[in-house]
Amino acid sequence: DAGVIQSPRHEVTEMGQEVTLRCKPISGHNSLFWYRQTMMRGLELLIYFNNNVPIDDSGMPEDRFSAKMPNASFSTLKIQPSEPRDSAVYFCASSPERGGLSEQFFGPGTRLTVL
Amino acid sequence: KQEVTQIPAALSVPEGENLVLNCSFTDSAIYNLQWFRQDPGKGLTSLLLIQSSQREQTSGRLNASLDKSSGRSTLYIAASQPGDSATYLCAGYGSARQLTFGSGTQLTVLP
Numbered sequence: 001d002a003g004v005i006q007s008p009r010h011e012v013t014e015m016g017q018e019v020t021l022r023c024k025p026i027s028g029h030n031s032l033f034w035y036r037q038t039m040m041r042g043l044e045l046l047i048y049f050n051n052n053v054p055i056d057d058s059g060m061p062e063d064r065f066s067a068k069m070p071n072a073s074f075s076t077l078k079i080q081p082s083e084p085r086d087s088a089v090y091f092c093a094s095s096p097e098r099g100g101l102s103e104q105f106f107g108p109g110t111r112l113t114v115l
Numbered sequence: 116k117q118e119v120t121q122i123p124a125a126l127s128v129p130e131g132e133n134l135v136l137n138c139s140f141t142d143s144a145i146y147n148l149q150w151f152r153q154d155p156g157k158g159l160t161s162l163l164l165i166q167s168s169q170r171e172q173t174s175g176r177l178n179a180s181l182d183k184s185s186g187r188s189t190l191y192i193a194a195s196q197p198g199d200s201a202t203y204l205c206a207g208y209g210s211a212r213q214l215t216f217g218s219g220t221q222l223t224v225l226p
């Protein structure tokens with residue numbers, strides 16, 4: 001298995017632009033997670049899906065952030081409009097069981113820079 | 116709310132030394148604890164997962180323990196190598212129903 005796949009690996013954009021991050025989880029995994037990592041706040045859970053349904057989006061910072069999972073093999077995290085404070089590394093992870101009851105496997109991340 | 120603390124923030128050891136990384140958590144109602152490794156500019160690699168019913172897990176030179184009553188977990192690395200240099204993160208899954216991460220210990224193994 002190729003593991004969790006994320007694209008793009010790096011994104012540089014200007015404030016106000018829309019940003020879309022993509023994730024393909026490991027085949028057969030039921031749960032998908034979006035995390036954000038910054039120096040100041042460490043790793044934070046933004047949202048997680050179970051069987052393509054959003055279960056907990058309490059970590060989504062504000063309405064500018066939205067996430068979708070149209071099918072079991074694809075998810076997107078969208079920021080519109082982007083702001084400089086959104087600059088961070090965004091990780092997608094998947095897990096074979098619901099929530100965090102089993103091991104989570106992380107993708108390589110997308111490094112986002114908003115100018 | 117679960118809080119996870121890792122001390123020290125950074126550790127430097129000579130090659131070949133055995134070492135212990137510490138992780139403490141506040142929510143004793145923890146379901147599992149996971150140790151990860153993160154190399155600079157890379158994603159997280161899962162090392163070990165300990166379920167709440169287990170006391171330890173081993174993989175190669177790595178051994179992780181979990182003591183729920185004291186709110187502590189340790190990651191033991193035997194015969195450290197320069198390739199072990201990375202940041203090690205622990206994360207607990209508890210009553211908040213999400214993984215809560217520590218801030219990590221940056222390990223440097225000197226050749």
